[in-house]
Amino acid sequence: MTEVKPIFSAEGLVKRxxxxxxxxxxxxxxxxxxxxxxxxxxxAGKSTLIKALSGAIQPDEGQMYLNGQPIEFSSPVDARRHxxxxxxxxxxxxxxxxxxxxMFMGREIRRPGFRGCVLRQLDKPKMRKIAQEKLFNLGLTxxxxxxxxxxxxxxxxxxxxxxxxxxxxxSSVLILDEPTAALxxxxxxxxxxxxxxxxxxxxxxxxxxxxxxxVFEVADRIHVHRLGRRLTVIDxxxxxxxxAVALMTGAMEPD
Amino acid sequence: MDQQDNxxxxxxxxxxxxxTFVGSDRQSHVTTYLHNNPAAVPLTVLLISIIVFGVVxxxxxxxxxxxxxxxxxxxxxxxVACAQSLVILTAGIDLSVGAIMVLSSVVMGKLTFDQGLxxxxxxxxxxxxxxxxxxxxxxxxxxxKLPPFIVTLGTWQITLAINFLYSGSEVIRxxxxxxxxxxxxxxxxxxxxxxxxxxxxxxxxxxxxCLSSYVLSNTAWGRHIYAVGDDPxxxxxxxVSVNRVLIEVYAIAGLICAFAGWALIGRLGSVSPQAGQxxxxxxxxxxxxxxxSLFGGxxxxxxxxxxxxxxxxxxxxLRMLGADVQWTYLLIGILIIMAVTIDQYIRKKVL
Numbered sequence: 001m002t003e004v005k006p007i008f009s010a011e012g013l014v015k016r017x018x019x020x021x022x023x024x025x026x027x028x029x030x031x032x033x034x035x036x037x038x039x040x041x042x043x044a045g046k047s048t049l050i051k052a053l054s055g056a057i058q059p060d061e062g063q064m065y066l067n068g069q070p071i072e073f074s075s076p077v078d079a080r081r082h083x084x085x086x087x088x089x090x091x092x093x094x095x096x097x098x099x100x101x102x103m104f105m106g107r108e109i110r111r112p113g114f115r116g117c118v119l120r121q122l123d124k125p126k127m128r129k130i131a132q133e134k135l136f137n138l139g140l141t142x143x144x145x146x147x148x149x150x151x152x153x154x155x156x157x158x159x160x161x162x163x164x165x166x167x168x169x170x171s172s173v174l175i176l177d178e179p180t181a182a183l184x185x186x187x188x189x190x191x192x193x194x195x196x197x198x199x200x201x202x203x204x205x206x207x208x209x210x211x212x213x214x215v216f217e218v219a220d221r222i223h224v225h226r227l228g229r230r231l232t233v234i235d236x237x238x239x240x241x242x243x244a245v246a247l248m249t250g251a252m253e254p255d
Numbered sequence: 256m257d258q259q260d261n262x263x264x265x266x267x268x269x270x271x272x273x274x275t276f277v278g279s280d281r282q283s284h285v286t287t288y289l290h291n292n293p294a295a296v297p298l299t300v301l302l303i304s305i306i307v308f309g310v311v312x313x314x315x316x317x318x319x320x321x322x323x324x325x326x327x328x329x330x331x332x333x334x335v336a337c338a339q340s341l342v343i344l345t346a347g348i349d350l351s352v353g354a355i356m357v358l359s360s361v362v363m364g365k366l367t368f369d370q371g372l373x374x375x376x377x378x379x380x381x382x383x384x385x386x387x388x389x390x391x392x393x394x395x396x397x398x399x400k401l402p403p404f405i406v407t408l409g410t411w412q413i414t415l416a417i418n419f420l421y422s423g424s425e426v427i428r429x430x431x432x433x434x435x436x437x438x439x440x441x442x443x444x445x446x447x448x449x450x451x452x453x454x455x456x457x458x459x460x461x462x463x464x465c466l467s468s469y470v471l472s473n474t475a476w477g478r479h480i481y482a483v484g485d486d487p488x489x490x491x492x493x494x495v496s497v498n499r500v501l502i503e504v505y506a507i508a509g510l511i512c513a514f515a516g517w518a519l520i521g522r523l524g525s526v527s528p529q530a531g532q533x534x535x536x537x538x539x540x541x542x543x544x545x546x547x548s549l550f551g552g553x554x555x556x557x558x559x560x561x562x563x564x565x566x567x568x569x570x571x572x573l574r575m576l577g578a579d580v581q582w583t584y585l586l587i588g589i590l591i592i593m594a595v596t597i598d599q600y601i602r603k604k605v606l
Contacts, residue, residue, distance in 0.1 A: 076492055077492075077494050080494065088492065090488075090489070091489075092486075092488070092489040092492040092493060093486075093489055093493075094481065094482045094485040094486050094489055094490065094493075094552065095485060095486065096481065096485045096552045096553050097478070097481055097482060097485060097552075101478055101481075101482075102493075105478070105479075105482055105490070105493040105494070105495065106479075106490075106493040106494025106495050107494065108475035108478065110475070119473075120473075120474040120475070120476070121473050121474065122473055122474060122475060122478070124473075147291070149290060149291075152290075
């Protein structure tokens with residue numbers, strides 16, 4: 001098998017909180033076009049790793065690479081500027097604002113010419129149209145009204161809008177933090193197919209989830225996190241769920 | 256050609272398998288409507304109260320003179336309520352609005368009459384003074400992370416104390432202003448069309464409401480104000496500079512209050528350090544009756560104009576009917592509680 005060049009990777013990340021070592025020389029790599037699941041026991045340092053990758057914290061040591069170039073993020077906004085989009089568990093949306101408002105929050109489009117430059121007028125029709133298209137492309141066709149406040153959507157729809165927002169703006173990597181945690185079985189299924197759709201459009205995805213069946217269903221590779229570092233990466237087609245759990249909890253050593 | 260067809264087919268098939276989400280039907284049409292048109296309730300209340308008073312009090316109330324008089328009477332509160340609305344939309348509150356207004360008017364008067372500065376210069380300094388106090392409010396809220404209620408409770412007292420210390424509680428008389436610096440009374444100037452009397456202060460209020468509404472709904476900055484009030488953490492993660500928005504909102508609110516101070520001179524004729532003691536409470540009343548949520552992120556600015564007008568209609572209407580002024584307060588109290596109940600209902604319904 002030929003060596004694939006990872007699109008986003010990290011070497012030897014260390015993050016200490018006082019005497020607690022949350023990341024202990026952790027390595028990480030994400031290949032183009034794949035869904036990489038990150039699993040690990042509670043307290044294994046998954047969230048610290050994700051925070052480092054999404055710019056929410058700055059590692060004490062180690063280096064991250066995006067497309068082979070060394071890179072540092074000063075904040076989540078900075079990471080986003082570099083194409084790393086994160087969908088947080090809380091979704092980070094403004095519930096009272098409309099879907100279109102939310103999708104374009106922080107990157108609004110102004111009207112061309114005088115109305116945009118001088119009157120600072122937003123190009124609402126254009127934003128609505130783009131938002132509608134993005135949702136439609138990802139199959140969120142049941143959302144009738146793009147001016148609907150986000151809080152009137154179901155949990156799955158909200159997740160869908162959050163994913164659509166993250167995938168919409170030429171992002172190069174998508175990080176999804178527990179996307180199905182708050183959802184029922186049916187809606188989880190839909191979100192999973194949504195995730196696969198995004199991957200099929202060529203955007204690689206980092207998926208953090210506690211749900212083993214879901215992880216094994218959609219992931220191309222599984223990064224097992226244990227004691228602050230990457231224990232191993234397994235292929236879900238070759239290993240069983242019980243192997244994964246055993247690795248996670250330390251009951252089994254990686255080969 | 257073949258390839259194109261194939262890709263179309265693939266897309267089509269993909270579409271077939273596309274997951275669909277079932278929308279929630281929990282919302283009734285009424286709540287959706289109220290959600291999208293938060294000013295509809297106060298506007299309805301306003302129209303109904305005008306009609307009721309028009310029927311009961313007859314010609315006296317339902318005349319161009321009386322109806323424009325209401326506008327004149329609520330102009331100051333309406334202007335301050337615009338400032339208050341901006342702050343409340345960010346889930347804050349500004350108790351210092353009235354004090355800023357009065358201090359600004361005192362600065363404009365004192366600099367003109369005691370320091371002998373040209374009135375235009377005094378007015379500019381008075382406006383900057385309001386901007387500065389607003390800026391201080393904003394910096395304390397954004398960077399020191401103090402609750403807005405506490406910050407502005409403090410700056411309210413401080414500003415009011417400075418007002419009395421600086422002015423020595425002295426009133427600058429209307430005749431003196433009219434003779435020496437009539438521009439201070441600019442907003443008291445009137446346009447009369449038949450019986451209808453419109454002051455420049457009223458025109459300023461209407462212009463301000465239109466401008467602010469435009470900014471809130473049609474500019475990125477306006478949408479950011481809603482986002483900050485709705486969920487500051489989400490707004491920050493979406494790339495909104497929350498602190499900057501907060502500082503700008505409080506500073507602009509201070510500036511608007513200073514304009515209200517200028518308009519206050521026009522309304523009273525004189526510069527009076529004792530004026531506007533209840534302005535902060537009255538402005539919050541207008542905003543709340545106007546359907547803007549005290550929890551931030553919801554409401555339309557026009558609502559607070561309607562809120563102020565409702566208060567104006569009630570006080571004038573009841574006075575014409577010869578009712579005790581306490582009836583006005585009683586009814587306003589009921590309206591406040593009703594307005595907040597409706598807000599809670601809308602927020603609960605959709606969550």
